[in-house]
Amino acid sequence: MSHKEVKSEEQSELNITRRSVLGAGAVIAGTGIVGSQIIDPLAKTAYAAGSDAPIKIGFQAHRTGIGALYGRWYERTTNAAAKYINSIGGIAGRPIEIITEDDGTDPKRGADVVEKLATQHKVDFVFGTLFSHVVMGSAPRAGELKIPYFVVSEGYHVASGALNRYTFQPCITDVRAQISAVSGWLFNNLGKNVTLIYPDYAFGYNHRDYATAAAEKHGGKIVAKIAIPPTESSFTRYFVKIPKNTDVIYHVMVGPGVLTFVRELGEHFGPNHPQLFGFIDSLEGVNISSPGLDFLDGSYFWEAMPRYADGYDTVGSRFYRNAVGVNNSGASRSDSKDVSAYSHMFGCWETLFAIKEAVEQSGYRSKKDYSTLIETVEGFTGFNEGIAHPQGAKVFSGKTHQCYGQQFVSKVGNGKLNVIHKTSIADGMYEPETDYTKQSL
Amino acid sequence: MRKKSLVYSLFFQVGILLLLFVLQFILPTYHHSSVSKIMVLASYAVAYNFLLGYTGLMSLGHAMFFASGMYAAGLGIYYLELSALGGLLFGAGFTLVISLIFGLFALRTSGVSFLIVTLMFGQTFYLSILYFNEFTFGQDGFSLAKYLGKLVIFNREYLYSNPDIRYNFAFILLTAYLLISTFIMFSPVGRILIAIRENESRTELLGYNVFYYKLFALVLSGTFSGIAGATHALLFTYIGSTFAEIHHSISPILWTLLGGAGTVIGPFIGTGIMFYLVDFISGITSNYQLVVGVVLILMIIWFPMGIMGTLRQKWMKWLP
């Protein structure tokens, strides 16, 4: 493939994205979208001039503990992104260096890791945290140390205002927006009477609260709300609580019990079951054709980024999939049993590019430029779709430090996930509830 | 003999405390902050040692005390708008009540049964934090940063998270704990507690009401663990159910045994070594748990008395 072809395809992708972004017009309020300068991935020479010390990025990884599965893929994605960024000239001409520390998926250790990265390794930024309780435990420390902290967590904690001015979630849509985006489709296509099944902690309560709000908006009705403790290993007893008039079961589960959950749901209902709409969190890292999952055939899933390549075939996503080493079915190219966390890990790739954009636009050189960098990020209004943002264009809110992106609905069939609906960015957007820019730096 | 050892041990401890105090002017940022954290956690271990080291009762549920101090302080500040110090006192008072009630029940058992009763009460407490999540913020926890006032010293305002405040606050806490610990060791009450550890039935025969002494040790240990938890909440601002998990009950056992149960300074030494061991190994391999496990096994086989306990046995007979 020649240089020129890449460029023209990229440009056409960009046009499509601009249109869809402009659909959210009122909120974007016209300002430019950043990121256009990295549309051409081969423009090595642009910043290769400098040969400064590396930009150090501390990566807080869940290598052990309950998040280890996600953590492994976050690490692979991060390393792939760093490698690629270095191959195109690094960040502002400086190479990027990733320093990884394990937090054990534990909020206690999380705060220590932020500390260690910031003061021992003297990194420029900390990034990569996924599990929301670890974010809750770590973000205060980042705020005290006054180091920019970029999370890839999809929790609503950033946009809710619970954290601080140093914490950003620039490249993964939060749960509230995900729900708001897909629930319209859900209530209008699958049915009005919905039973919610969600994990019994904050992440689950976000689902409960915003799905309930969405039901009111779309004339649906939540007929039951079933919370399941995260450590549960047997689910049958919960299913008797699903009312008979349920049209749709809305489920989102995380943790090691998810397969059992789905299988027991199948055993409980047999062939005559309500429609199923799940969040792919239930099956991240799990092969759709695992034993006992045939029950899911014909059910629907939210995906942030389609696991199967044919569902979203753009130049950017193809490039990204290759770079991270994932095959067309969403598994590792070296081991087809090793299924990725495809709907989450793109956030690591994109966030590194967001950092790149922030550094280059703000002229960041060292830690004393943090204020300028933060103000620059807060001035961002979004990101273009492309190699840097393969999941799609994003609208970014400087007030809430949170982005909004498109979402996908896929249907299970032939042992795979097939995309059947794509939301617009505007579907998920909500009024900001906080304004971090008012906090002091 | 006793007088001499009291003098020796005072010198020894004052020396260590002086060293800790001076360290804050030398340590690089990361270690400055790590030592602050170690001192708070070590205070928890010293409190744990009141029970394990002096009375011989091993608890597997001390996270309940640490967390109840932490939550009472945190939720008090959040809901009741207490001041930070008010929160600390509230945490201490709350844990006092909790450990008193707990002690009245749990101390009817001993040995392995006591261990399991503490484990079960600890789990009940942990689960209740999850169950009442609307009130406690459940597993995610919350940050106190926004609700803490400032600390005023000589008309100047400081944040609790200010590194110097944090270091010295932790230092004062640890100093107080070590002094109280030494004081108890040399007091008549301490002697009786040790007698209970060595031979409970004989102590009872001598006419002491063993139950009350054990209750005293447990309430002291629990309340001080709670104060350590409340202090942790003020200085490090995050409050979450992870501090009530069983792992957080196991930690002080490891720290205390590694450093030497029944020695005053041992829990601090153990906490420091364990913290840096995990910190160091996790930089090399993600399997630091493996190393911790192996260290634990080797320790218990070859140095069952811990570092300071072994030192005391071999060379430093006067060590408290």
Added chain:
Amino acid sequence: MISWFNENGPLLFLALLDGTVTAFVLALIALGLSLVFGVMRIVNIAHGEFFMLGAVFSWFAFDLTNDPLWGFLLALVVAPALVGSIAIFSDRFILRKVKYHPESTIVATIGVLYVIQSVTLMVFGPEARAVEAPLYFRIQFPWFGYSGYKLIVAGMSAFCLLGVWVFMKRSKLGLYMRATQQDFEIAKTYGVPTQKIYASVFALGGGLAALAGVLIVPIRQADHLMGLEPLLLSFIVVIIGGLGSIRGTIVAAFIIGISDGIISVFYEPTLAKMLATLFVAMVLVLKPSGLYGEEVV
């Protein structure tokens, strides 16, 4: 009353059914812990990890044979044997070294727990992996369906419990174990090889936990953190049942299993767990010997 049954009958039926299955599963997991507890007077914190190893070996067997039935049969033989060997090794080189001192043993087995968990993480990886059931069918009741394999697990578990009971009652080794449990010194004087008995009891305890892991893994999945919950549940069962009593263990497993089923179905699962742990603590406090005292099998 009748309308209550019309409305809640299916719920109650499910609570009882699910509770019974839970009870059998619990009894099997707890049995090994109970034996070790009763005979050796030590608490094995790594018991849950032995259970986890059984499940993990089961996955390897399934992966190796690529056939649910053969994999299951292979795991049924190999997993308890391997875990039993690990247990013998731990007994010989760790527990004996600390002279079975109760507190030291606890710390040492916490160490074993960490080692097993992190080696599993290294070799097996962090994901939860599914193992196909050797026999699979679904039973359709008028109100809902239920997994047939779960009923098979309950049956096999009952069979194992019976086996262990017969072994303890009828075999020479079982007799030695009971003698050691009753009075270590007297048993020793009468020529019972107590050291060997300790090793066998620890191996038997580990092997039973692994067996439970193999049986149960098809109704859940294997992952390296799955050991903690069964450990806590086993504690609950063993305490309520009384140390070393098979009958007590089974009765306690039923009390916990069924009440857990009913409270979970009609109220809340977290509440059920809370009440169960509190109940155990109170049983220990008020009746320290458990419901079935120190009786010998």
